[in-house]
Amino acid sequence: MNRNGIRGFSRFDTNGDRKISVEELVHAVKALGSDISTEEAKQVMAKLDADCDDFINLEEFIGFYKENTRDQEVGINELHDAFELYDLNKNGLISSTRFIRS
Ligand SMILES: [Ca+2]
Ligand SMILES: [Ca+2]
Numbered sequence: 132m133n134r135n136g137i138r139g140f141s142r143f144d145t146n147g148d149r150k151i152s153v154e155e156l157v158h159a160v161k162a163l164g165s166d167i168s169t170e171e172a173k174q175v176m177a178k179l180d181a182d183c184d185d186f187i188n189l190e191e192f193i194g195f196y197k198e199n200t201r202d203q204e205v206g207i208n209e210l211h212d213a214f215e216l217y218d219l220n221k222n223g224l225i226s227s228t229r230f231i232r233s
Pocket of ligand 1 (some may be wrong): 146150155188
């Protein structure tokens with residue numbers, strides 16, 4: 132069991148809408164001790180944002196997480212479980228009704 136992935140995603144997704152914005156990405160990467168500019172974050176986003184909605188969702192995040200933690204096992208099933216807990220209407224999408232800019 133490795134909960135780092137979920138913790139990681141939660142840490143990135145600071146406003147809890149289950150999507151990681153560029154701003155959240157910059158903030159989280161810096162919080163994790165690495166330096167990243169907004170431009171660099173946008174490049175990362177462009178690379179990871181498979182469905183081009185300008186946000187990184189959990190599945191896209193897993194790819195990012197694995198790239199950045201090559202020596203750790205990622206509990207993908209666990210991540211999916213966590214994702215479904217949030218995905219109350221099971222449509223695979225994240226409601227933006229709670230979207231709050233912090
Ligand atoms: Ca978010
Ligand atoms: Ca996306």
